[in-house]
Amino acid sequence: MRIAVDAMGGDNAPLVVVRGAVAAVRDHRVPVTLVGPERVIRQELAQLDAIPVGLDVRDAPSVIPMGEHPSTVLRQRADSSIAIGIDMVRDGEANGFVSAGNTGAVMAFAVLHLGRLPGVDRPALGAVFPTRSGVCLMLDVGANADCRPSYLVQFAHMGIAFSRQVLGVPAPQVGLLNIGEEPSKGSQFTLEVHELLRASGLPFQGNVEGKDVVRGVVDVVVTDGFTGNVALKVAEGAAELVTGLLRDALTANWRTKLLASLLRPALRPMARRLDYAETGGAPLLGVKGAVVAAHGRSTARAIENAILVAARSVDGKLLDAIAAGLPASGGGSEGV
Amino acid sequence: MRIAVDAMGGDNAPLVVVRGAVAAVRDHRVPVTLVGPERVIRQELAQLDAIPVGLDVRDAPSVIPMGEHPSTVLRQRADSSIAIGIDMVRDGEANGFVSAGNTGAVMAFAVLHLGRLPGVDRPALGAVFPTRSGVCLMLDVGANADCRPSYLVQFAHMGIAFSRQVLGVPAPQVGLLNIGEEPSKGSQFTLEVHELLRASGLPFQGNVEGKDVVRGVVDVVVTDGFTGNVALKVAEGAAELVTGLLRDALTANWRTKLLASLLRPALRPMARRLDYAETGGAPLLGVKGAVVAAHGRSTARAIENAILVAARSVDGKLLDAIAAGLPASGGGSEGV
Numbered sequence: 001m002r003i004a005v006d007a008m009g010g011d012n013a014p015l016v017v018v019r020g021a022v023a024a025v026r027d028h029r030v031p032v033t034l035v036g037p038e039r040v041i042r043q044e045l046a047q048l049d050a051i052p053v054g055l056d057v058r059d060a061p062s063v064i065p066m067g068e069h070p071s072t073v074l075r076q077r078a079d080s081s082i083a084i085g086i087d088m089v090r091d092g093e094a095n096g097f098v099s100a101g102n103t104g105a106v107m108a109f110a111v112l113h114l115g116r117l118p119g120v121d122r123p124a125l126g127a128v129f130p131t132r133s134g135v136c137l138m139l140d141v142g143a144n145a146d147c148r149p150s151y152l153v154q155f156a157h158m159g160i161a162f163s164r165q166v167l168g169v170p171a172p173q174v175g176l177l178n179i180g181e182e183p184s185k186g187s188q189f190t191l192e193v194h195e196l197l198r199a200s201g202l203p204f205q206g207n208v209e210g211k212d213v214v215r216g217v218v219d220v221v222v223t224d225g226f227t228g229n230v231a232l233k234v235a236e237g238a239a240e241l242v243t244g245l246l247r248d249a250l251t252a253n254w255r256t257k258l259l260a261s262l263l264r265p266a267l268r269p270m271a272r273r274l275d276y277a278e279t280g281g282a283p284l285l286g287v288k289g290a291v292v293a294a295h296g297r298s299t300a301r302a303i304e305n306a307i308l309v310a311a312r313s314v315d316g317k318l319l320d321a322i323a324a325g326l327p328a329s330g331g332g333s334e335g336v
Numbered sequence: 337m338r339i340a341v342d343a344m345g346g347d348n349a350p351l352v353v354v355r356g357a358v359a360a361v362r363d364h365r366v367p368v369t370l371v372g373p374e375r376v377i378r379q380e381l382a383q384l385d386a387i388p389v390g391l392d393v394r395d396a397p398s399v400i401p402m403g404e405h406p407s408t409v410l411r412q413r414a415d416s417s418i419a420i421g422i423d424m425v426r427d428g429e430a431n432g433f434v435s436a437g438n439t440g441a442v443m444a445f446a447v448l449h450l451g452r453l454p455g456v457d458r459p460a461l462g463a464v465f466p467t468r469s470g471v472c473l474m475l476d477v478g479a480n481a482d483c484r485p486s487y488l489v490q491f492a493h494m495g496i497a498f499s500r501q502v503l504g505v506p507a508p509q510v511g512l513l514n515i516g517e518e519p520s521k522g523s524q525f526t527l528e529v530h531e532l533l534r535a536s537g538l539p540f541q542g543n544v545e546g547k548d549v550v551r552g553v554v555d556v557v558v559t560d561g562f563t564g565n566v567a568l569k570v571a572e573g574a575a576e577l578v579t580g581l582l583r584d585a586l587t588a589n590w591r592t593k594l595l596a597s598l599l600r601p602a603l604r605p606m607a608r609r610l611d612y613a614e615t616g617g618a619p620l621l622g623v624k625g626a627v628v629a630a631h632g633r634s635t636a637r638a639i640e641n642a643i644l645v646a647a648r649s650v651d652g653k654l655l656d657a658i659a660a661g662l663p664a665s666g667g668g669s670e671g672v
Contacts, residue, residue, distance in 0.1 A: 069520075132580060142515060145523040179478060179565040184405075187481040187562045210569025214577040226523045227566055229515040230559075233546025234567045238574035241550040244468060245606040246582065249599075256602045259595050263585075266592045270581040 003290075003310045004085040004094035007036030007044075008063040009101025010298045017100065018044045020303025026052040027304075030311040033094060035060050035085040060084040064101060066296065070108035082106055086113050089289035096290030096310030098281070100298040106291065107143055107284060114288040117319060119326025122147070123286030124155045124225065125293065126162060127232050128279040131216030137163050138177070138213060140225035141232045141282065147224040149192040152176070153200050157325040158285040159220035160202065165316030166283070166309060167219075175208035175218035177227060183207065189224070197222075239274055280305030283313065285322065290314050339626075339646045340421040340430035343372030343380075344399040345437025346634045353436065354380045356639025362388040363640075366647040369430060371396050371421040396420040400437060402632065406444035418442055422449050425625035432626030432646030434617070436634040442627065443479055443620060450624040453655060455662025458483070459622030460491045460561070461629065462498060463568050464615040467552030473499050474513070474549060476561035477568045477618065483560040485528040488512070489536050493661040494621040495556035496538065501652030502619070502645060503555075511544035511554035513563060519543065525560070533558075575610055616641030619649065621658065626650050 005021050007014045014036060021032045031054040034041050038059035045051055060081040064073055077083055082101055086109040088094040099106050103125075111123055124140035139155045140147070156174045163172035176193055178186045183194055185207060197204040205218050210231065213221055223231065250260035272278060280302065281294035290313035294306040313319075341357050343350045350372060357368045367390040370377050374395035381387055396417040400409055413419055418437055422445040424430040435442050439461075447459055460476035475491045476483070492510045499508035512529055514522045519530055521543060533540040541554050546567065549557055559567065586596035608614060616638065617630035626649035630642040649655075 130577070132577060145515060145526075177566060179481060179562055179569075190481075190562070210566045210571075211573035211576070213570060214573040223566075226515055226526070227563055230513060230546045230563055231566055231570045233515075234549060234570045235546075235574040237547035237550040238571040239578050240547070241466070241468060242575050242578040242582075242606075242610065245609060246578075246603075249602045249606050252602055256599060259599050259602075263592060263595050263599070266585045266588055266595075267582075270578075270585050273581060274578065 001311065001314050002031040002033060002094045003096045003098060003307050004033045004035050004058070004088045005303070005307060006081045006085050006097070006099035006101050007034040007041050008081045009099040010294065010296050012298070013100065014040060014044050016298060016300040017303050019300035020298070021055060021307065022048065022052060023300065023304040024307040025055045028308060028311070029054065030307055032307060033058050033088065035088070036063065036081040037061055058084060058088065064105045066102050068102060068105065070104040073102070073105040074108050074112065077105070083109050083113070086110055086289070086291070089291070090114050095314040096292070098292045098294060098303070098306045098310050100294035100296055100303065103142070103293045106293050110284055110287045110289065110291045114291070117286055117288055117323045117326070119323065120154055120158070120286035122151050122154070123284055124158060126159065126283045126285055127228070128167070129213055129235065130273050130279070131214050134216055135167060135279065136213055136216055136219060136221060137167065138221040138223065138228055138231065139285065140223065141228035142225050143284065144225035146226070149189060149196055152193045152222045152224070153196050154286070154326060155222045156197060156200065156202050156204070156220065158322050159222060161318060161321040161325055162283060162285055163219045165318045165321050166312045169219045171203065172219035173203050173205045174220045174222060175205050175212065177213070177221050177223035177231065178207035178209065181207050181209065243274065276302065278305060280309040283309060288319065290318060337647065337650050338367040338369060338430045339432045339434060339643050340369045340371050340394070340424045341639070341643060342417045342421050342433070342435035342437050343370040343377050344417045345435040346630065346632050348634070349436065350376060350380050352634060352636040353639050355636035356634070357391060357643065358384065358388060359636065359640040360643040361391045364644060364647070365390065366643055368643060369394050369424065371424070372399065372417040373397055394420060394424065400441045402438050404438060404441065406440040409438070409441040410444050410448060413441070419445050419449070422446055422625070422627070425627070426450050431650040432628070434628045434630060434639070434642045434646050436630035436632055436639065439478070439629045442629050446620055446623045446625065446627045450627070453622055453624055453659045453662070455659065456490055456494070456622035458487050458490070459620055460494060462495065462619045462621055463564070464503070465549055465571065466609050466615070467550050470552055471503060471615065472549055472552055472555060472557060473503065474557040474559065474564055474567065475621065476559065477564035478561050479620065480561035482562070485525060485532055488529045488558045488560070489532050490622070490662060491558045492533060492536065492538050492540070492556065494658050495558060497654060497657040497661055498619060498621055499555045501654045501657050502648045505555045507539065508555035509539050509541045510556045510558060511541050511548065513549070513557050513559035513567065514543035514545065517543050517545065579610065612638065614641060616645040619645060624655065626654060
């Protein structure tokens with residue numbers, strides 16, 4: 001097992017990526033290859049006291065900027081850290097790939113160079129939401145802005161596999177994100193999806209509403225990539241608003257600052273539960289490799305956790321579980 | 337001016353509705369008619385020390401249950417508090433209607449009995465989101481699960497009118513809820529809407545993402561009723577999660593409880609800012625009347641504020657402003 005990691009991805013690369021990779025190798029014994037301009041990575045490694053055995057470097061001369069469009073990227077960036085990292089997976093030199101860089105580029109290279117698993121029409125991006133007592137996986141959160149109803153049944157299959165094999169949920173339950181719990185509620189699209197899910201034989205608990213996601217009513221929530229992306233970002237925004245207002249209140253004057261400093265240990269579990277760095281990024285499910293898109297603002301800890309998600313996907317034989325759950329007739333040709 | 341109020345709507349009716357109505361009449365001099373079973377309302381009023389001048393009662397023998405389907409309601413509930421309140425607006429006995437009851441029933445009666453304003457194809461439900469420094473109106477948040485692109489241009493018109501005439505924003509700016517800021521991002525649907533909004537002559541600032549809503553990047557966010565409803569409920573859920581975790585942390589032991597009690601005054605502005613009761617419910621925009629759907633869990637303060645939103649809509653000549661902003665050719669026939 002080996003995870004290739006885009007050393008140049010994210011706002012704080014390569015510093016935090018190198019540190020996160022070092023932590024994954026040293027503390028969890030996950031072999032990692034850092035991919036990027038070799039000179040830059042070596043310089044970063046030279047700052048360290050010790051380089052753990054199992055960490056190596058693969059040269060990739062170019063770096064894909066965050067804003068660059070996937071179509072341009074595919075034509076012009078074969079020598080980029082993302083393309084070379086993905087190709088290591090394709091060529092069997094690595095089992096997984098992690099990048100905090102341009103998510104569109106990661107998805108484009110992964111789908112085109114790795115191909116889709118048998119039965120998968122459209123790979124989907126998953127996001128792990130914190131709930132009051134655990135986590136909830138939502139997919140798709142952005143790979144497919146327009147979906148056919150049948151895609152969401154595949155998302156449900158893939159989500160169940162990830163929840164069980166990687167998140168360790170013994171018997172994951174699935175819900176359909178909708179605007180009412182009754183089967184008769186929703187858009188034309190969700191009405192069709194509801195019927196398909198009900199007939200699918202999957203552990204489908206029916207419609208769930210926006211609030212139910214963080215209430216942990218189900219383990220896996222399926223939705224189209226447009227709605228899922230909006231939901232993810234609205235949730236981030238709302239959490240940011242509340243924690244921002246809390247910070248304002250706690251730093252208003254010396255008295256509140258003093259009280260806040262005394263409360264800090266009690267607030268730590270809450271901060272930790274809400275920290276996206278703990279969830280380790282968004283898995284791209286349905287491609288032939290354990291690909292994880294980490295947040296652009298990833299810290300070293302977020303990179304470390306994203307590497308662990310990729311490693312657990314390999315250990316848990318996630319790809320086999322996805323392929324086993326899907327009828328091979330559902331798709332499965334190579335490429336896009 | 338007079339606002340009809342469904343005395344029987346919401347989880348805590350009629351108690352909190354009567355109290356909210358009394359506060360609106362007494363403290364803001366808004367004339368209110370409570371609509372519902374007269375005996376029940378009179379019993380509630382008999383508990384009060386004084387009944388303010390301007391508060392009266394209209395008998396409506398039946399009450400629509402929360403779960404009842406709009407189609408059943410329309411056929412069988414002409415004598416309900418919602419139907420009679422709406423009909424008071426239609427007949428000129430009231431200018432606005434507020435209900436914390438079955439929102440589907442309120443929308444159905446409002447659209448069918450009041451009719452749509454000239455130029456409005458589909459009325460939309462608005463929601464006022466708190467932001468770090470103010471508020472942001474999102475619409476549609478649930479009246480139309482399936483939308484045509486042109487509806488969202490009308491939503492933008494109506495949202496601008498509400499933001500200016502009722503929320504007091506001098507020059508409201510509009511954004512389209514989308515999954516990327518670039519004009520090329522989004523679903524087929526949002527790509528079409530983007531083009532229409534750009535050509536509309538409205539103060540359109542382009543696409544906004546889920547996070548931007550609570551960041552207050554624009555004053556009005558337009559979206560289809562499916563996405564908007566999910567966004568609203570995800571935001572409520574996320575805020576509930578954070579405040580729930582905060583409550584857990586602050587009540588963990590006697591030490592944190594003591595510190596929390598000392599911090600309480602500092603946390604009050606935050607609690608107030610996040611309290612939906614302060615925003616006063618969801619306006620139904622595009623019908624011939626100032627109709628406001630209050631939250632099912634409304635407190636007396638939420639009812640009071642919903643009545644004030646209806647009253648400000650009347651004072652601000654919201655309906656004229658909506659009709660003036662829309663080309664009459666866009667729709668405008670009576671009924672649905």
